[in-house]
Amino acid sequence: DTGVSQDPRHKITKRGQNVTFRCDPISEHNRLYWYRQTLGQGPEFLTYFQNEAQLEKSRLLSDRFSAERPKGSFSTLEIQRTEQGDSAMYLCASTLTPTEAFFGQGTRLTVV
Amino acid sequence: QKEVEQDPGPLSVPEGAIVSLNCTYSNSAFQYFMWYRQYSRKGPELLMYTYSSGNKEDGRFTAQVDKSSKYISLFIRDSQPSDSATYLCATREGPGAGSYQLTFGKGTKLSVIP
Numbered sequence: 001d002t003g004v005s006q007d008p009r010h011k012i013t014k015r016g017q018n019v020t021f022r023c024d025p026i027s028e029h030n031r032l033y034w035y036r037q038t039l040g041q042g043p044e045f046l047t048y049f050q051n052e053a054q055l056e057k058s059r060l061l062s063d064r065f066s067a068e069r070p071k072g073s074f075s076t077l078e079i080q081r082t083e084q085g086d087s088a089m090y091l092c093a094s095t096l097t098p099t100e101a102f103f104g105q106g107t108r109l110t111v112v
Numbered sequence: 113q114k115e116v117e118q119d120p121g122p123l124s125v126p127e128g129a130i131v132s133l134n135c136t137y138s139n140s141a142f143q144y145f146m147w148y149r150q151y152s153r154k155g156p157e158l159l160m161y162t163y164s165s166g167n168k169e170d171g172r173f174t175a176q177v178d179k180s181s182k183y184i185s186l187f188i189r190d191s192q193p194s195d196s197a198t199y200l201c202a203t204r205e206g207p208g209a210g211s212y213q214l215t216f217g218k219g220t221k222l223s224v225i226p
Binding site for chain 1: 116
């Protein structure tokens with residue numbers, strides 16, 4: 001399968017714990033995005049990488065959130081000291097062109 | 113006011129009906145317009161995109177953009193039960209905008225009843 005892959009698909013964590021999600025984009029895609037989607041809402045932009053450089057971050061991305069894309073390949077999104085408000089679907093997307101962003105299946109986070 | 117407004121529905125139609133889904137947007141800098149389909153607990157899947165105003169057809173799906181009124185539409189002809197999903201409109205700014213980040217509507221949940 002050559003699509004965008006995300007791991008894990010589901011994560012349940014206790015409030016205050018740290019969690020890390022992984023995204024493997026389509027191999028030739030140089031742009032990688034993280035979005036967050038809560039119930040009944042559309043995805044909201046969190047951050048963007050071009051190759052290994054993180055070029056843009058949304059104000060939604062508090063200092064408890066950090067993202068990396070070492071060597072311009074896979075990316076990780078870490079949330080420290082999770083809060084119940086962090087419960088959401090975290091989506092990764094990659095693109096080579098400006099018109100076609102391909103999304104992964106998402107990681108559903110539940111903070112209890 | 114959100115940059116992209118979309119009626120969340122839900123919308124329920126009989127099989128074979130023509131479905132009309134709509135969004136409005138407020139940012140004049142938006143030049144690319146997309147429709148994504150999202151099945152329950154899955155990631156969004158790109159259906160169609162258009163650049164600037166005009167129509168685009170792909171099988172049973174037609175996307176329409178009217179930049180003068182900032183109005184985006186998706187029409188589904190001969191709707192099928194397999195079309196039951198949430199439909200998300202998305203927009204982005206034009207060339208030179210940097211990140212190409214997408215701004216989404218809330219999504220409209222569609223059910224096609226056999």
